[in-house]
Amino acid sequence: MRLLIAAGGTGGHIYPALAVARSLSANPEAPELRWLGGHRGLEASLVPAAGIPLRRLSARSLRTTDMDVHAVLDPLRLAVSVPQASAILLRDRPAAIFTTGGYVAVPVLLAAAPLRIPVVMWDGNVIPGRAVRMTARLADALAVSFDATREALAKAAPGRPCYVTGTPIRDIGAIDRDAARERMDVAPGERVLLIFGGSQAVRRFNAAVAEALPRLVARVTVIHVTGDEGYAAALAGREGLPEAVRGRYRPYPFLRDEMLAALAAADLVVGRAGSSTLAEVSAMGLPMVVVPYPHAAGHQRANAASLVDAGAARLIDDEAFDADALIDAASLLDDPRAHATMSAAARSLGRPGAADAVAELVLAAAAHEPFPDAAGIERLARGRAA
16 A cells, blocks of 8 residues: 655644654554655655655745745745646555645645545644645545644535544653653753754744853753754853753754653753644643744644643743743742642643554545544544553
8 A cells, every 4th residue: 555645844744744654654554655745844854764755846835925036936836736746646646645734735635636535634733724724625534633623624624524633743652751861861860941942933942041041050951952053052051051060951953863852851841832842742741831933823822722721831922931931931840739730731631642543544544444433533542641
């Protein structure tokens, strides 16, 4: 069986698709997987590294805001991508397509419709993305992370089965806390604060850490994902710390394979409100201080509300996030009762089996079988809770 994954752009589209790909590959009758991405995006490096053949369409993100040449070229690239996708689908004849939405989904689903190739689409935001709203009617089944998204898509794609699976994440059972802390070289008894801003817009985080750093390392071990541009300054800041506490600051330009260990070792996370981030911290029962990315149509603020309302996270507005706010966030580690309450609330939201649940839908579509009942998918999504 050959399956096609259509996903591209940021980690929020690619990492959930990779999680589903791993689940599909673990199936006793593992299908052959191929990936179709866009002209630019993290898929160019992440997908080949996962061992999945990648081809790319001319399409690229349509988020251009300035009236530059790309405001004209991007719609043209999108139009050209439809016959490109058609040619690939005619040649490969996949049994089904799985997509995480985004700009790549538009040409692929338009090309798939006349060929009657079944499609399963997943969306991780409370507010469905523009591409998802445009193409949801072309999918045979929908999977989402939040109940509110299901309600919204019932209007965009009436009659389509829609499952609340949560966000597909990597296997959190692959490493336990003690092994993770040893791997991250964390001393026994140390409290660990993990700070990362996702794949974009990390400058505000880096500035807050730089100013707060001496006060932070006096209290906790800090694992800080800086992004490539901020890494040199972070190293310089580390060298400026007193030798006695220098080892408590661990800057990294980026964490890929080590991110699971960093999460498992952490006691508190400060980060953005991307769907994958929220899903992983919830599955691990980690309290979070969330700083929603203020752009992208407010998706992250809506995502964060699910954790905040449940008591699993505290929210800081992006414009209010500075060194003092970071120090105040870290003070949660000084309140064991509040920390335990937030941890329990986070764990109650976790759906660590989401990748398996979505994979079940994809396999059913590929086999032209009836989709599983919602209760069964719900149990599978929650089935391997931390």
